[in-house]
Amino acid sequence: MGETGPGFDGPRVERAVREILDALGVEGLEDTPGRVAGAYAHLFRGLREDPLRHLEVSFDEGARDLVLMRDVPFVALCEHHLLPMIGRAHVAYLPAGRVLGFSEIVRLVEGYAARPQLQERLTAQVADALHGGLGSRGSMVVAEAEHTCMAATGAWRPGTTAATSAARGIFEEDPARRAEVAAMLSTGS
Numbered sequence: 001m002g003e004t005g006p007g008f009d010g011p012r013v014e015r016a017v018r019e020i021l022d023a024l025g026v027e028g029l030e031d032t033p034g035r036v037a038g039a040y041a042h043l044f045r046g047l048r049e050d051p052l053r054h055l056e057v058s059f060d061e062g063a064r065d066l067v068l069m070r071d072v073p074f075v076a077l078c079e080h081h082l083l084p085m086i087g088r089a090h091v092a093y094l095p096a097g098r099v100l101g102f103s104e105i106v107r108l109v110e111g112y113a114a115r116p117q118l119q120e121r122l123t124a125q126v127a128d129a130l131h132g133g134l135g136s137r138g139s140m141v142v143a144e145a146e147h148t149c150m151a152a153t154g155a156w157r158p159g160t161t162a163a164t165s166a167a168r169g170i171f172e173e174d175p176a177r178r179a180e181v182a183a184m185l186s187t188g189s
């Protein structure tokens with residue numbers, strides 16, 4: 001699940017989509033399989049990259065104070081239905097000297113989102129990368145997303161969102177540190 005296999009085989013995806021359309025009894029739509037393959041190449045690009053490589057662009061600034069990035073958008077296909085979950089992540093970490101560029105934080109979230117995903121796992125992966133991967137004192141990630149698979153099947157009302165959080169290091173150990181992140185998030189909305 002969500003693991004890196006052989007490279008992306010666009011023509012094969014195209015044939016498979018054509019097969020689904022045939023199975024549905026849908027005729028025409030000549031260009032749709034190619035478009036779906038193009039969309040999948042983008043939505044699953046994270047399978048062919050290790051998002052941890054974005055941590056290479058970090059600097060030792062002797063930083064010790066909280067860094068919080070709010071509303072980092074993401075689109076990921078849920079691994080149960082291959083339908084999009086569309087959301088945003090709030091990403092916080094407490095440096096142990098080393099900081100990561102803000103655009104790299106965005107790429108980290110996008111890299112983990114671009115594969116068959118679960119929101120819980122995506123949240124945990126970003127938190128793990130910013131703690132163990134970066135070597136910070138701790139990290140905390142809060143994600144909110146609408147799951148179109150749930151909305152489309154009527155299981156959820158459109159507009160319902162799920163929230164997940166992951167705390168590592170000092171944020172896992174110290175409720176006051178988690179409260180600090182929550183306070184900063186609430187001032188932004």
Ligand SMILES: [Zn+2]
Nearest residue numbers: 078080081149
């Ligand atoms: Zn789903």
